[in-house]
Amino acid sequence: MYSQLTPHRAVPVELPGHYAALRTTGDGPVVLLVPGYTGSKEDFVPLLDPIADAGYQALAIDLPGQMDTPGPDDENAYLPAALGTGLAELVEKLAADGRPVLLVGHSFGGLVARRAVLAGAPIAGLTLLSSGPGELPQGIRRQVLELGDPLLRQHGVAAAQQAQEALNRENPRWQSLSEPLREFFRARFLRNNPAALLGMARGLRTEPDLVADLSRRLRSNSTGCLVACGIADDTWPPAVQRDMADRLEADYAAILGAGHSPAVEAPEALLDVLLPTWNTWLA
Structure with a gap:
């Protein structure tokens, strides 16, 4: 089983712009991994060592307001356009030594990554992982965001976490997780800047x-x-x-054994797609 607690060789670092990151060693092309809403750099840890072993340098970051990256108390700073501008500046700095930068955005991080590209980020390739063409479609995940907004505004992050915990008690998947992993998710959620949760939502x-x-x-x-x-x-x-991929004239892959988080649900199958594709782009 893989998870956000999977052991790895990456070390914590701070990147320009005060982005907290996990970085592997190596001087190959850079793979910059951007997490989704309520996520963090740890969402990519099952990928880090294999990416490094393939000759790349992996950099998994926390977006501003997440986990270990500070952010302002301004909801507008967490909209995809604003975050994308900051991410484009980070990519520019990472590419300054001439190494190609491959940008990977998961879920909300995909919306941020594409905004970075539109803001001029000098990338050698873009991977949109479990992301979409625009706003979330109607469904349970969107309903949770809509219900959580007034709770966050009136009572704060701790109250939102407690409400989430109550829902999770009825969720067999949550109950199947190890207690250390459940505690990681609790602690991570509480470390979110409330403005970040509201703005990203x-x-x-x-x-x-x-x-x-x-x-x-x-x-x-x-x-x-x-x-x-x-x-x-x-x-x-x-x-x-798939339709988005067709409109982008991009490659498309559906990862067997995975739902919304292939990096932890089926990392080996995901890597079987990522690494050959990246190698082709850089050939």
Whole structure:
């Protein structure tokens, strides 16, 4: 079983812009991994050592307001466009030594990653992992965001975590997790800046469809693109992500054995797609 607590060789570092990150050693092309809503750099740990072993340097970050990266008390700073501008600046600094940078965005992180590309991030390839063409479609995940907004505003992060805990008591999947992993999720949620939770949630409910703009930018720079998701993704349906890939003229892969989080649910199958694709882009 893989999880956010899977052992790895990466070390914690702080990147320009005060981004907390896990970094592997190596001087190969950089793979910059961007997490989703309520996520963190730890969501990628099953991938880090294999990416390094394949000759890349892996950098998994916390977005501002998440886990170990500080952020302002301004909801607007956490919309995809604002976060994308900051991410583009980070990519520019990472690429300054001439190494190619491959950008990977998971879920909400995919919305941020594409905004970074539209803001001019000098990347050698873009992977959108379990992300979508725009705002979340109607469904349970969107309903949770809508119900959580007034709770967060009136009572704060701790109250939202307690409500989440109450729901999880009825969730067999949550109950099947080890206590250390459940404690990690509790502690991580409590470390979110409340403005970040509110701003990112608003972004997930309002982000426009920017696929045409992104497609033009990728084509103008001859930048490779991959759309990948779990075959059982319950956030943006796989059919929606497949359509996005077609509109982007991108490669597409549905990962067997995975839902919304292939990096921890089926990392080996995901790597079987990622590594050959990246190698082709850089050949």
